Amino acid sequence: MTKRDLVVRISEETGLIQQDVYTVIQKTLDYIVEGLTKGETIEFRNFGVFEVRTRKQRIGRNPNKPVQVVTIPERKVVKFKPGKIMKQLITDQPQAPTSGDASSAD
Numbered sequence: 001m002t003k004r005d006l007v008v009r010i011s012e013e014t015g016l017i018q019q020d021v022y023t024v025i026q027k028t029l030d031y032i033v034e035g036l037t038k039g040e041t042i043e044f045r046n047f048g049v050f051e052v053r054t055r056k057q058r059i060g061r062n063p064n065k066p067v068q069v070v071t072i073p074e075r076k077v078v079k080f081k082p083g084k085i086m087k088q089l090i091t092d093q094p095q096a097p098t099s100g101d102a103s104s105a106d
Contacts, residue, residue, distance in 0.1 A: 036078055046085040053079050 062068040
């Protein structure tokens with residue numbers, strides 16, 4: 001689902017003008033990014049939590065030259081932890097078999 005899909009769907013369900021819906025969604029995303037930039041934790045009850053964490057410096061290897069050791073610097077990353085209700089909704093959904101699943105070949 002894209003932002004555009006979300007705007008159209010909300011507009012159709014609420015009867016609001018698409019431009020107004022787009023403005024609200026964009027402002028919401030802007031404020032989430034602004035909060036994360038300030039190091040704040042963004043929490044939506046029953047949905048999840050966004051937070052900024054610092055990944056420690058680590059040693060990696062160049063995939064093209066595995067003997068070459070590369071130092072990967074410390075950096076900040078955004079982590080998302082789903083809320084309890086979201087987790088339940090996602091895990092209670094039946095999974096469609098993948099094409100590589102052995103149980104689907106009867």
